[in-house]
Amino acid sequence: MTVSEVINLAIGFAAVVVGVLMFWSLPVPGFTSRPTAGLPFLSIIIPARNEEGRISPLLQSLQEQRFRQFEILVVDDDSSDNTASVAESYGAKVLQNAGAGKSSACWQGAKQAKGSWLLFLDADTRFTSVDGLSNLLHFYQQKGAKGITALQPFHTVERLYEHISIIFNIIVVVGMNxxxxxxxQFKTAGSFGPCILCNRDDYFLSGGHKKIEGAIMDDLALGEAFLDQDLPVRCLGGKGIISLRMYPEGVGSLIEGWCKSFAVGSKSTHPVVMLMVILWISGSYTAAGALISSITEWNSVAMMFSGILYILYTIQTAWFARRVGNFRWMIFPFYPILFLFFAGIYLYSFIRVNVFHSVRWKGRKIKV
Structure with a gap:
């Protein structure tokens, strides 16, 4: 092998090690059989815009929960479909949002909530066990019932194109620091957005969603608002408790959704973590390039080492991805495609945010 080939392979193997350090663990709330009698009344607030086809699984999963001391407030954010009637059919109270956008909808719901604890849920989430809600509430109680506990729901996929979100899902979690x-040891970048639990007093002390209205990454901004008041923000994985299916409408919605959030959200990632992410992503291209080069030159020694490196990246990507979603194993041998898609959408997002200063989401043009 040439010196440059040895250097490339060394970089690739080093990137695999960096990956392990980068995504060391993803804890989830513990599972408990403790009685729910000591838990306070809960207000579940669901902002919803044109969610007619996606909100039913969440509302059905809430009906199946063993813990029942809650109210459901669905805040209709100027929907043009039957979101409101679907929500009402499950017994939810429907509120109309006088403002525009998710933060405004959450604020409207919080102002009318009766519970001493508030749980904000995205309409495309759902609890995956009958004790999922009580497990989340018990965890919050054990931690002193202060600040925010936020879960990143376990990503469930049904169609092949949804797998191109794999690298995004990994980086979203890692980017929380x-x-x-x-x-x-690093300050959290904010809060996960799809599932946020807090107590009423802390929410209004922080200024809540009213304070962050207009922020593109409302979840990160809400976490910052709590941190500004010296309130803790805990972020965990949601595997076994809550799941979501992202962008079932198609590839266009998927691109629009990730474009909206990624270039802005990455600014909150700690520089050390961002460096790890860059090295890990760069290593994926190095591994793929080394294998292609060794095959082209038919260098048996280089093929052996580059093949080992490629397999390690395949296994590692699968390992990380299966922490955050039920992605199919057959996808991971083609992992370079996933990294290329990530790079392309990240570049597109960066241009939209920093050149055109606008993104689109659910029919709205959002200035950034």
């Missing part, structure tokens, strides 16, 4: 080998 909390899941490296250094644990919580």
């Amino acid at each position: 909390l899941f490296t080998i250094l644990g919580s």
